[in-house]
Amino acid sequence: MTAPLTAELRPRASRRSRRTIATASATALLATMFSASAGVAFAAELPDTYIDTASTVWSYSDNDTDPAAGSDDRLSWTTGDFDDAAWKSATGTFGAKRGEAEGIGANFPITTLLNQYVDGEAPPNVRTFHFRTDVTVTADELSELNGLSGTVTYDDAIQIFVNGTQVAGFVDDKVDAAPEAERNLMYAGSSNGSPLTSTFTVPTDVLQAGENTVAVALYQDRDTSSDIYFDMSELAPLVTPEHASFDNLVMSIGSDESSRNLTWYTDVDEAQYVQYAVAPASGAEFPADSATTVDAAGGETTSGEQNRRATLDGLSENSTYAYRVGSDALGWSDVQMFSTADFxxxxxxxxxxxxxxxxxxxxxxxxxxxxxxxxxxxxxxxxxxxxxxxxxxxxxxxxxxxxxxxxxxxxxxxxxxxxxxxxxxxxxxxxxxxxxxxxxxxxxxxxxxxxxxxxxxxxxxxxxxxxxxxxxxxxxxxxxxxxxxxxxxxxxxxxxxxxxxxxxxxxxxxxxxxxxxxxxxxxxxxxxxxxxxxxxxxxxxxxxxxxxxxxxxxxxxxxxxxxxxxxxxxxxxxxxxxxxxxxxxxxxxxxxxxxxxxxxxxxxxxxxxxxxxxxxxxxxxxxxxxxxxxxxxxxxxxxxxxxxxxEDTVAPQLTVPTSGEVEQGSDFDPMAGVSATDVRDGDLTDAVMVNGSVDTATLGTYSLEYSVADAAGNTQTATREVTVVAAEVPGTGPGAEPGDDAEDDAGSAPGSSGDSASGELPYTGAEALPWLVAAGLLVMLGVGLAVTAAVRRRRLNA
Structure with a gap:
């Protein structure tokens, strides 16, 4: 069934005790249904935790000595073969505050007082404290496990080992940087103030069926540090859950207003996705069929979990979206909503x-x-x-x-x-x-x-x-x-x-x-x-x-x-x-x-x-x-x-038409096509000043100067030239057609002087030229005929 819309994440499942096993009562019920001879295998009954504060007994050394002294293997003390019989033993929590079993704070009670100082009374401090305990993991349990999840509280730095292999380290940069021979007995960490709590994971490949040795090196950060503290409160089974967890889901900013980034933590290393869509009506199911699906990338985190991240791109403005993370195989988170505004x-x-x-x-x-x-x-x-x-x-x-x-x-x-x-x-x-x-x-x-x-x-x-x-x-x-x-x-x-x-x-x-x-x-x-x-x-x-x-x-x-x-x-x-x-x-x-x-x-x-x-x-x-x-x-x-x-130092933008012509006698508006705007003051067109004028009755070129100022006194100017030209005579311009009759248009016969006041060009006589040519030809023809007639008469008389 498609998940309904909701504004909340589902309650966070415990990272430390997710199991896909039957309860004791269910196991007993199944046992009555099937006989052992039927060959049916039952899942191992995993404990809630293999270590806890109240019941786990630790062997520990607080005398400022290197437990591996004399050994070629610095980590010999972290293995099951090491003899810790001479060490002290007790249950946690362990600590001291200026040599006393109190004073760190109500959240950090001390059950077992550690010997804080080398001489027992005053600084310098014991540099490194060492702890060991064993946990039993049966072969059946080991087959069910994906690892163990631990929770540890410490001050100042710590390293954790299982069966001789380091599985975690916190605030331990100084340890890693030190020569190998010094790492068992040194100051490390930084002044944390209150003790810190961290989680870690023990992978299955360092575990073995039977006894497993857990060893801890607890480091004081300096010889005058006021306190020391250690408590491993949990080492719980990790198994594949029926439904993946989706924790610490957070939306962070994208590269611009049309994108968002999502990141979340999960308890399984499997492919996961983000699905998002424009939110449907309230109460409707998530529109999985029309949603955009984005692959999520990620990997193992320093806390032993997995993170996943994805980007939502191409969002629309003024829209409300619904989204969820997960997959069909692992399940989906509860649906979340977010909105965009104007971009x-x-x-x-x-x-x-x-x-x-x-x-x-x-x-x-x-x-x-x-x-x-x-x-x-x-x-x-x-x-x-x-x-x-x-x-x-x-x-x-x-x-x-x-x-x-x-x-x-x-x-x-x-x-x-x-x-x-x-x-x-x-x-x-x-x-x-x-x-x-x-x-x-x-x-x-x-x-x-x-x-x-x-x-x-x-x-x-x-x-x-x-x-x-x-x-x-x-x-x-x-x-x-x-x-x-x-x-x-x-x-x-x-x-x-x-x-x-x-x-x-x-x-x-x-x-x-x-x-x-x-x-x-x-x-x-x-x-x-x-x-x-x-x-x-x-x-x-x-x-x-x-x-x-x-x-x-x-x-x-x-x-x-x-x-x-x-x-x-x-x-x-x-x-x-x-x-x-x-x-x-x-x-x-x-x-x-x-x-x-x-x-x-x-x-x-x-x-x-x-x-x-x-x-x-x-x-x-x-x-x-x-x-x-x-x-x-x-x-x-x-x-x-x-x-x-x-401070307003930006001048207004002034727009003025390019230089141009205006016909003689026509109207001219110097503000036509002129505008002015300012980034702060807006439209300033009405504030534009013009210096100069154009006399359209008189031919010539005129110059106009425009200026405008904003509220801060920033000014902008522009210059424009306008040429007054004579009006064009109808029928003689570039658009005149052959056969146009200038006499009809002008109301005067060829040879008249014209009227300059009417806007016509002065008459020049060019229109009479064809008639003069024709008359000349006729005269020449008449002379020719007369000469021919005279010749004929002379011949007849002769």
Whole structure:
């Protein structure tokens, strides 16, 4: 049956416990129906999980020693042959905070206290902790499995092994870069703040029937780190589901207003598609027979799942579409809806600062704040055409739990998002695996490592050019070439140009004096002004700042009024806006209240969003509270509002007819065919001034000068020459026919002098010439006859 239309995704199926097995009661029932002698094979009864926090006993070493010391094989301690009898043993969770079994937070309880310090009392820390446990997988179970799905929480870095083979590593770049002999005992990772949660997959080819050894290396990031934490809460069976899952479905911006990109995660590596069509009437079935079907590309993700992505092209304006993802073989997602508007003209979009789901340590709370901000903003501005994020969508680049929360709002499947890559997004491939961005140049903002994300991209939307760069990459030269190439190819067609990147160079809070910020502040503004950019959108500093107009890194106008609601930009003048948190997950206090570039500063530690209205003549940027402030300012009350216009330096367009002729005595209108228009002021034809005149009674050439001025005083002039010519005599012009009688037309006989005042040409006698010739011939003939007669008479007389 064809799926009915609905606005929601189906409830998310657990990635960790999808099984196509019978329950115990069903198995018992089947056993009574068929005897063992009938040779019927029954599916193995798979457990919910092979590892859990409460019951799994781990052997562990926390004495700052290398468990493989003396062995030629660094990973000997990760195999089943290793003797860990001398190690401690306990159930999880494991951890310490300054040597104590508490203090990390309510979400991270410690059941077993680890020996945090080498001497047991004070730094330096134990560098690496080692854990081992065994899980039993029967041959029947192994035949059913497509792998195992694990969930692990850790601080600071971790590597996971099964039967001597590494199956996962998180925040472990330093480990991979270290000499082999040092990898069992070293500092690694980065200061994560709260412990991180990640998922991983154990492929079946590393499993064996019987005992399987799971080993973990847990790394402290430095000798003064305050805490350490480890909990493997799940290692669940993975089997082929009856229906594939379609998770984290997100719509991102296309290359222009007529396209959209879709990306989603799935649990099977099978061909999948997008089907889309103009939405039928409410309640009708999805029109599968008439839908456009697009193949989806993709591959395995860093979290052990599959992603799929596809582009919807050739959309029509002012249309509502229905779409679904999946396949006939795997099933289809619930149907989603989205709409397009006019492809030209005015529009608005919403700009959000650093949702950073998980930054508070409470993913559920951050998720709720993010959802509420979207709801508030779209209730106020339901026609918004983009959801533009300033970066740091999640707190931990590899955390699928945080991505689940960030992408959960239904609006993420219905309105195209524009994701900027932040410093919390860059450390994993998850960012580029979750989003499909248009015109991506992975070399311009290249990823910083093989395990991180990167790239610069651009798109055009209703005549506005948007360029998004990866400011995590410090290679300004590469960014410059990308920006210059895009502007050279598309800038002339853009009514406005907007640049977005994460690391604000004109903010006033915690990051204002970071070395990378200072470096970008010294290099980027001159480039941005030179490119003719109008607006720069930024995040990172979790407080609101709106700059004065800035040109080449300096105040464009030292006399500009602070907090002005209207700013007029001259050539090279740029407005910079830094957004506050959209989810409320984290705020930074203002540390530079007297920054020379800051026109407006606001930090009330309440959630914000910004509505940006775009017209031909102006961009209006209004920032609102999406929750009530401590000062009792209400939801949707204004934090700041500014309208950006350009200084009008464009002269009107003046159209004047080319030089021409007018007949003597006829009427002449000097404004016939004359028009004037201005990009801002519209039709200025009535304002055109004419200097000079044409006397149609007098033959000659006359010069007219036209001029027009717009409201800003820009003028345009043009010159025109008009020649007054004598009127043509009827019947004598190029169109006269043979036999036309000039006498009848003029009312005078040949030989008359004519009347110049009547417009006729003066008479010249040329009309009498044929008569004179004829008369001469007759005279000559008469003379000839007379001579002949005289000769005859003489002959007769003789």
């Amino acid at each position: 030209t003209g005015d529009y608005n979009f919403l700009f959000f600062g650093d949702p950073q789901i998980g930054a508070s340590g409470n993913v559920a709370s951050d998720k709720a704040g993010w959802q509420d901000t979207l709801d508030v903003a779209l209730e106020q501005f339901p026609q918004s055409e983009m959801l533009f994020s300033a970066g740091d969508q999640v707190n931990t680049a590899s955390s699928e739990n945080e991505y689940d929360a960030y992408l959960s709002p239904k609006q993420m499947q219905q309105i195209p998002t524009v994701p900027v890559i932040g410093n919390h997004d860059v450390g994993s491939k998850a960012y580029e695996q979750h989003y499909t961005t248009p015109n991506l140049d992975s070399e311009a903002g290249t990823a910083l490592s093989d395990s991180s994300s990167g790239g610069d991209y651009w798109f055009s939307f209703k005549g506005v050019l948007y360029m998004v760069i990866n400011s995590n990459n410090p290679d300004i030269n590469a960014h410059e070439q990308f920006l210059r190439d895009v502007v050279a190819e598309h800038g002339a067609d853009a009514r406005w140009s907007v640049v977005a990147f994460h690391h604000s160079i004109y903010s006033v809070a915690a990051h204002v004096n970071d070395s990378n910020i200072i470096s970008m502040r010294n290099e980027l503004p001159t480039l941005i002004s030179d490119l003719g950019v109008d607006l720069v959108l930024q995040g990172h500093d979790h407080s609101y700042t709106r700059s004065y107009l800035i040109n080449d890194g300096e105040l464009a106008n030292p006399d500009e009024t602070a907090a002005s609601n209207d700013v007029v930009a001259g050539e090279g003048d740029v407005l910079y806006v830094t957004a506050n948190s959209a989810s409320g997950s984290k705020y930074y206090d203002v540390t530079a209240p007297d920054a020379w570039y800051a026109s407006v500063i606001n930090q009330e530690k309440v959630r914000n969003y910004t509505n940006i209205e775009v017209t031909d003549d102006a961009i209006t940027i209004t920032t609102y509270r999406s929750e009530q402030s401590v000062a009792r300012a209400a939801v949707n009350s204004v934090v700041d509002e500014v309208t950006l216009t350009r």
